[in-house]
Amino acid sequence: MNTSTKLGAYALGLAALFAGAAVVGDVAGPAPEKASERTAAHNTHGGAGPDDGAGHGGGGQTAAPVPGGLQVSQGGYTLAPKTVTLEPGKKTDFAFSVNGPDGRPVTRYTTIHGKQLHLIVVRRDMSGFQHLHPVVNGAGVWTIPLTLPDPGAYRMFTDVQPEGVKEQFTLGADLTAPGDHRPADLPEPVQVAKVDDYEVRLAGALQPGRTSRLTLSVAKDGEPVTDLEPYLEAYGHLVALRSGDLAYLHVHPDGEPGDGRTRPGPEITFYAEVPSVGTYRLYLDFQHEGKVRTAEFTVVAGGASAPQQPATGGGGHGDDGHAH
Incomplete structure (x- = not known):
């Protein structure tokens, strides 16, 4: 191969490389x-x-x-x-x-x-x-x-x-x-998880490779909770784990206590990004009446929306298992 042919092939290779990077880096839809x-x-x-x-x-x-x-x-x-x-x-x-x-x-x-x-x-x-x-x-x-x-x-x-x-x-x-x-079998996807006397409803879906908005609404005895307490400088903390390899994602809510715009419930909004299609387990920590509780959800990223029934098992826990 002569010198000009080599240079042409090299240039074509670079062009293909940058074109591929542009496709990978493109996040569909505004956030x-x-x-x-x-x-x-x-x-x-x-x-x-x-x-x-x-x-x-x-x-x-x-x-x-x-x-x-x-x-x-x-x-x-x-x-x-x-x-x-x-x-x-x-x-x-x-x-x-x-x-x-x-x-x-x-x-x-x-x-x-x-x-x-x-x-x-x-x-x-x-x-x-x-x-x-x-x-x-x-x-x-x-x-x-x-x-x-x-x-x-x-x-x-x-x-x-x-x-x-x-x-x-x-x-x-x-x-x-x-x-x-x-x-233990992984619980089925649900939109409502129960922990003690609380129900937490999940709205939104995880979309792989892009920022996804998740809103979790907390209610007690059927009434919205509007006085969530700050826990670790936030009204809630969310951890996501990917089924299979336990790839870890830790996200925090939009806003913080005392910023003049974030209300202490009932809704806590998160922005999260998961790396791939798959099944994830979400764990929401929130504090109310002096106690930290954890509501748990199974979510399929890139799949159909979760059904509307409440969780019947494995939906969450109170302070057991915490050392806050």
């Missing part, structure tokens, strides 16, 4: 208040990883981002549990660290929604969800009393932002509770 900015402000799916100033962050990378929580190590930071086997049903003094690029535990963090670190634990069948807040000592070791209620394989996730890192990210690691493991 309120610039979807990309809202997603960046409210989503924590850890896809790009921490930006350490050495080209290891998310901006400008050509590789597709990895969903959060799928990696135990990312951008030089590693989640290091002291043990990965816990006796089922027994409270254990669980300890772990987040080790930095130098191999030593990180001791300085940026606060995220009132806490330096958020810990999520869930069984791999997506049951037994726990949103916890451990404490850290001066050596960078985090500890919390943790109970894995039933035998099985579990996943732990940590939302963190070490000091000096530009963005928060999510690391994940597997835990095991030995014994006779009987996976």
